[in-house]
Amino acid sequence: MKKILPLIVAISSALFVIVGIFFKESLSGWLSVVLNWAIVLSSVALLVVLARLLITHIGYITSGRQGFIYSLVAVFAFLFTLIAGFLAGIDNPAYLKWIAGILRPLETALLGLVAIVMASMSIKFLRERGWNALTISFTISAFIFLILGLGLVQAIDYAPLKQVIRAIEGLPMIGARGLLIGVALGAILMGMRVLIGAERPYDD
């Protein structure tokens, strides 16, 4: 029963959504209700995750675990934002500007570090793997696109070269199309597996 009940709920919900899309005129209202249930459940799940995160970090602090200072900062920031949001309201311009003033530089700095980390990892990748087909192809492709990114080659007014550049710049598009086709096929397959009960992501 523990396994059958979730299976029945999942399959019936999926079937109902599919049928609702095909018979939109008559079932759209009921479909909206089901989608609202999903929204509410996802919001509650977010609250559960928040509570779990808070309890975990409080546990780290009380037990004096190594690096608990970071947990202390996380709990303090969470409580401060929560209390300020309750008191000032989430529409308060000062509150929004204050939060944005903290978030934007932090997240931008993290994103900027990605470039540094990627450069470092590319060197490590080459030194650990040595020279083989994978590393050489990676290096050549990265080198070509970095050169193209400079825009210097495109400035050369030579028709055959422009065609070559265009062909090279089209390579990522080929990969993106293949990726999208693969994603679509995977989604269809996964949906079918969930419908027939072969895939149970909700299971333990």
Added chain:
Amino acid sequence: MTDGLNMQKCPKCGKDNLAHMTHCVHCGTAMEDLFHFDGQIETPESSNEEPIAALPFIFDEMQSTPQSDDDSPSRDSSAEKKATDEDGSQSPDWLERVRERVRAEDDASGLLTKGLSALQERLESDEKGDAESQYQAWLDEIREKAEREKAKQAERLQPSPLDEQGVPEWLRRIRALHPDADEGVEELKTEDEWTEEELEELRRRELGDDYVPNHMNEQTAEDDTDEPEEDDFEPDIEHNIPEDYEDLTTAEAQSRKSKVSPAPIDEALDNSPEETGFVMMGEPKLDPDEVFDTKAVEALLAQSDQSPPARKKASRDAEKEAILQDLVILRGQHEKVALLKALISEEGRPLPSSGEIKTKKRNHSRLIIGLAFILVLLFSIIFIPKNMSHKTPISVPQERFTLHLDAMDANKSLLLVMSYSAASATELEALTAPVIQALEDKGLSWQAMTLRMDGLWLAESLFEKADLKNPPAPVFLSGGQYAMLNLAIKPDDQTELEEQKVLKEGMPKFDDFDYVLLVTDSSLSVRGWLEQVAVNQPSINTFAIISQKEAVAIQPYFDSGQILAYLSGMQGLAGAGSYAGIHQSVFHVGLILMILLLILGFLLRPGSDEQPKPETGGQA
């Protein structure tokens, strides 16, 4: 005793005497004229001087009964051989033939030949009337002996504590070392079945003063005897595997507690403790897997033609060699057992290498490279002016976006959907702000909606950058793609279900908008919109502003016409005066640094940190 033997009458007293007697046992009269062997070839007088030393052996052989002497044939032959060798070179022809045949044969077949030779001798010396019965008896005896030899060989191949006759392994080894004593034992007991009393007697005789009665250790013996029964005759070799002489003495003391006593081995060693050479054994030269054989014992028989002291010494050496072989074999087995025990005891323990503290070599090269990377970028940001004229070709989506924006009428409405993080805000706001300004200039109605909570305060920043006086308040749509799908499905306004919508107050309706502008840093958001919402709202035209790293992922949707146009990264709105806020010079510096790093990484010490490749598969 004289039944079945030929008798002769004394010519003087007339009483019976044995046929081969030279003098009457009653009156002492010489009967040499009457003495002769049946089948004996008459030789010249000189040959009548048959070796005197051989006669007692012949007499003994003649007097002994076949039933009580199992190994008489071999003994006869050996005795005759001894006699002949001691005597000199002269020997009868028949004896020479027997010797040659014995030399030609080996092992059990040699014994069989010896037995047959002795049988022939007996047949020649016996009377014709008793020949058949004695022949049959000897045949039976020889057959029995041959079967016994086969059984012993089988036991050697498959060592077991007890054979089918109940003889322990140690006793079989002792028998192999002391064939004469073995014969004596068998003489005492014609039936080859050992009882406890007989074993006790044998131990007492072999051990002498060191003998401890078995009943003294009855309890220990019972415990020890239970194990072999449970183990199905698992050979117990621990009790007689001395590592060296000290272990041997220890084993001797311990062996008294066990039923299967190593006393015979100890006795054999005690005969010449210094000569056993346990401490002198050195490295074993024998194959540990080799099984014990009786070649050393047979070598004793081959050396029997030596003088008595030399023969004794040779016998002792051969005995010692046999014991050493035995001990070396067992020692090899013992070493294997010790190795197996060590492996079993080490099972499950962590490998020594895993417990070692790895002295990781600190490599600061990557830290130095990273710091240099950051420093160069920092200097380029500070010292290179931002608004330099960089002309890059206008892309097709960029051109289309400009054309569509110019073609928008003032009576149209646009929904601005925001879904990006603060990290991408700088890039996307630089692209979006000119578009919003153009919409405001046209007098187009528009509304902002965010799919992320942080979009609420990021929208404030965007509006500030667009320099809007009274921007519309953004709406937060919780639930992500579920909420978008929920909005896209048009419920029947007449039903009561419309009243049950969770987020209906202030929520925009897609039907009210002609355009949708997606501002996002994730291609998933664009894809979710196109797959979930746009199919249910075919009248809405979709535009997108996306970060540069994700632009390639939405290009297929642009090619298919699902997106009318999009802006990304450096390809901002044409004529906006800047390239989406990206510092072109710093961007180029960053690209150059990346190229240099790739070249350095490719050329400098390639493979110096190379790791061993996994045998199967592996991450690319």
